[in-house]
Amino acid sequence: MELSDIKGVGPKTIEKLEKLNIRTVENLVFTIPSAYTDFSSPVSLKNAYAGDFCLFYAKVVKKSSLNYKTKNFSLKISCDGVTLNVFFFNTPFAYASFSEGETYLFYGKLTLNYKYGKIMSNPDFERAGDEKFLKEIRPVYRVKGLFTQKTFYKLVSNALQVYKPVSMTDSVLTDISKAICNLHNPLSLNAALQAQKRIAVEDCAKSILSYRLLKENVKKKKGLYPLLPDIDGMSKLFSFKLSASQINAVNEIIADMRSDRPLSRILVGDVGSGKTAVAACVMDYAVKNGKQAMFIAPTTVLAMQHFKKLKDSFDFPVALVTSEISQSQKIKIATDFKEGKIKALFGTHALFDPTFNSVDFSFAVIDEQQRFGVSQKDEMHKKNPSVDCLTMTATPIPRTMSLLLSDDIAISTLKPRYIPNVKTHIVNYDKVNDMFDYIHSQCENGKQAYIICPKVYDVEGIEVFSVEKLADMLFEKFADVGFEIVYGKMSDAKKEKAFERFFSGQSKAMFATSVVEVGVDAPDATIVAILNADKFGISSLHQLRGRVGRRGQASECYLCLSEFTSSASMSRLTAVKDNNDGFKLAELDFETRGGGDYLGLKQSGKTLSEKYLINIDKEIIALSKKVADTIMDSTDYESLINSLDGEYLRSVENVSKS
Template sequence: MGAVESPRAWGGVGQQLAGRLAKLDLRGPRDLLLHLPLRYEDETRLTPISVTRPGFPAQIEGEVLSAEVSLRPRRQLVVRVGDGSGTLVARWLNFYPSQQKQLAPGRRVRLFGEVRGGFFGDEMVHPRVRSVEAGEALPEALTPVYPTTSGVGQATLRKLVDHALRTEALDELLPVDWLRRLGLPGFAESLRALHHPTPDADPHALESRAHPAWRRMKFEELLVQQMSLRRAYLARRARSAVALPARGELTAALLASLPFRPTGAQARAQSEIAADLAAPHPMQRLLQGDVGSGKTLVAALAMLQAVENGWQAAMMAPTEILAEQHWKKLSAWLAPLGLEVAWLSGSRRKREREAELARLASGEILLAVGTHALIEDPVTLPRLALAVVDEQHRFGVRQRLALREKGDEGRRPHMLMMSATPIPRTLAMTHYADLDVSVLDELPPGRTPIRTRLVSDARREQVIARLREACLGGRQAYWVCPLIEESEALQLQTAQDTFAALLEALPELRVGLVHGRLRNDEKSATMAAFSAGELDVLVSTTVIEVGVDVPNASLMVIEHAERFGLAQLHQLRGRVGRGTAESECILIYAQPLSETGRARLKVIYENTDGFAIAREDLHIRGPGEFVGARQSGVPLLRYADLEADAELIEPARELAEELLAHEPATAQALMLRWLGGREALLRA
């Protein structure tokens, strides 16, 4: 890798300042225009010292009555200011000689800061200070406060933004009829209103970003994001891939051999995927469906469509346990059809692994399942035409790209991404606008509903009694230990302690333990024993979150449920209810519950539909965290909020298509304005 180029000086900004501004992603005057304020301070009025209130920000003006450096309890500059109505103390713990000069007795100053009760009476700590002449005019607009970084003061940012507002072209790039239709103000007017709001502007509308000027900027941001994703979509359509027509030989044979019929949703998703695979450009489809909706079967049918045409298909899963489950399930389905599935994982013996790699490289084996071991260098898949990525949000962009690059030079494999974390519609429309989406919105017949119970930590004995009863009745149970993010060691300790406590409390039952620190072969052996019914209870950390399928398990106990995210709780609950027995999920929580913890448990208790849970999750967590946006390669939204501004997404999509089709120069100018040279076409 070459050296990282240091930021260059630009328009009145030296190299050192340019380096600091680059941390804020400000690389030129145009970026400053869209560096919008976080909040505003009202310096348009003065408050007499006698009426200032502790806990509230205020601006006062007065004469410095005294200034001294006090050494106790620590070195600080203590200044007393009077305005005729009263006096106030200002303190600076870090100060410079220039500040001492500015605050010499007899000088007139304006101080802005929060007033609080102190040892010397009412005081301000580290207020902003300005030297003024008697009778000097006050600002006429609210003062913007910008997002900043160390070494870049508010005064510097304000000066740079003001200069950009005076010198940069503030062209209106949106069609006038669209502005009228959506009731949005013009670009120049909106920028001035946000950088320099007038004193009569509604401060609440500005702070909450509900002001018409904010709506205008949010709409333009959403529009640019939609255009960027749409361009990625069109760029993909222009690339070539192997066309895999649906021949129906192997797919029909698999369907005929199954003891059940696919659901209507599975059949619909299969035909959408089959049509995509038959096209000569790469498919990029997201298959989302709730826990247990049958995504693996749909993926298997897609993989067979590649094999029918003499090409390879590979499936990548995020954990060893999940990858092995997929491999076993696919092998059981496909062995009767005379097909072998290669199994690639970091834990396989070197000799076995090398033999399998050689057969994949020669094209003798056409199907492979693995963890990220699939994307490591020695794996050669010369005829890869379809890559399936399960739980796609668990992989970073680079990992998904690496699998895509395994294909034949110049030809991209088709990509099918699967997720059991349903994505709310507003998110799918923005973060996944360059994907086609298939949804499995019905569960296969025979899945029994799962009862959810919330139980306080104090009633643990009752939970153990319920566990004993279920297992002595011939059922099996999971006991999932809490997520302790700060410490993997602590999480492991908790799992081991729980395992020991259950062994002691339930001597008549067979209890097993799996956790992330076990060797993969040990994990597999314990999981196999549980699947075979040789263990009654499986104590585990969250490694069993996805992919474990034991129909006889009818009880799931989740300890410290308040520490888990909603998607995780829903995934874990979905590990039971896979057979005919009535199933139960017991969520043990510790008091006192935080507001968020209470909200999460209420949602999971009241809902079994993954899409409803995902919508609530979006409310609680916000979009960035929900999709792992930091690693998704999507241009992140700085100002628009997917919940609050949902009604702007549809028109933004519509206008994006119109501009790209009929006004490409305008589309390009808009993208340059918002993304500069950083358009995120990195869509994996």
């Protein structure tokens, strides 16, 4: 069935629907409402305020003439002794619907007008006694101003009269057609949310199946890694002894690499737990087996740090690739890598440069998983579809939590090498200057501190701290202890010099953006203050806190509030204050934000958590996994491919593994 077969859908309507990514009848009926409005309880205008959305009965007292040039008209209406001016713009078709002395049901937003006081513009309306749309509970759709809510609802209703949706999950779950009916015509808000849950499980189950089919399609030859891991030999790479959890992680990762499936494992460990050492051990193992490897970091600072730390530990040649090296240098490094003269590359996103498109490598490490998008990982898999990929993070992103909960990605966990000794405090906006005085006094006593801002420069109308503003404010106060300024768009050379002065203790303070969030290792830093902390996510706050106390010494983290901080932001900051465990914070983030888009793609411009009114929580992921397991067990491969619609098949073809 085509959209044009639906009553009321002509060529112009099809054009509008396509702008909403609605191209099929199925797309139309599966459109998820962004909210629901209860039309069962009209109110009195006596109890309504500007800014309220109101449903009320009112009598038309006066009707203006229609301005045929502007196509505008107005009404003066009365409700419980309160008069209100209602304006209709560019709606000449509505003019004949109104008669003076008649009562109507109106729904719209009250606004203030300097001339008329409270007014309402272009409200929905129906004649009293003839209510059809403005009754019971009605869905609110994301229509981007292309349709009125009433018109779009009619399109969906017309589609449902001639089209009954079916689903591959109907044999496992309740009939999808019942859920669709409750989605658009719920008898209660709970019924609407239960319908959204049923459809969310459908979405997640299909995503899980797509992800599994992707893994089924990619195999590698056996015997690529004939050597057994030599833990004693690997330990000689470092000046310290590997912990039991590090050894266990190395063995788990290598066991996956020796299988016929590409490695798809995440290494989770809090800051300072030794993730880099584990990655280095596995890189060494890959090269000892005649393979080549890449270590990809999100920032030049971090890539350089890894390179400098590990280059002398390995007994094979390595190279560093960043955006600042010349094209001729990139070509030389790529050629040497292809010829086997270089066995491992360290770098940033520069490794996704077309210069390296033809290089062959078998093992890749992606450090700080949350800083890379799926499209970048997809580029890596295009270079080698069967590449063994290890991702590392202290705080898994919600999508990864979804994969972990559904058992579709393996996890290795590192225990801390020391007990965290960082005390976290929340600082009110009016106490920030006192905090600056305290930090300066600590720097005078030889301690080092980071002060983090959400912006580099001031932006008119946005009242947050910037590095520029901070340096100007604190120049005189911190001049005697020395301070550095660091932000993302500085040249790598300037950043490196600033870090060298800070790391050596020449400067006691660093004013920076979140560019220091990952990989900056100043072992003597014991204070970090994060200004406008409510503007940062849970993961960033935890990572920034991890910049201090890296030797286990007593340290302090100050989360500074903005002048106006929402209750939701305050809850997030309190969670960070009360919890030092990155994985637990990731779980809290998951519970708050939901699982996001399972495959990391946006569907119809929205992730799954943005698409629904409910969170994609643990319960939904668990039920989706159960549904996917049942379908996998009872459906052959070809039938499964045929059952998945085009959207999910494209996911199978295009989405890389996490």
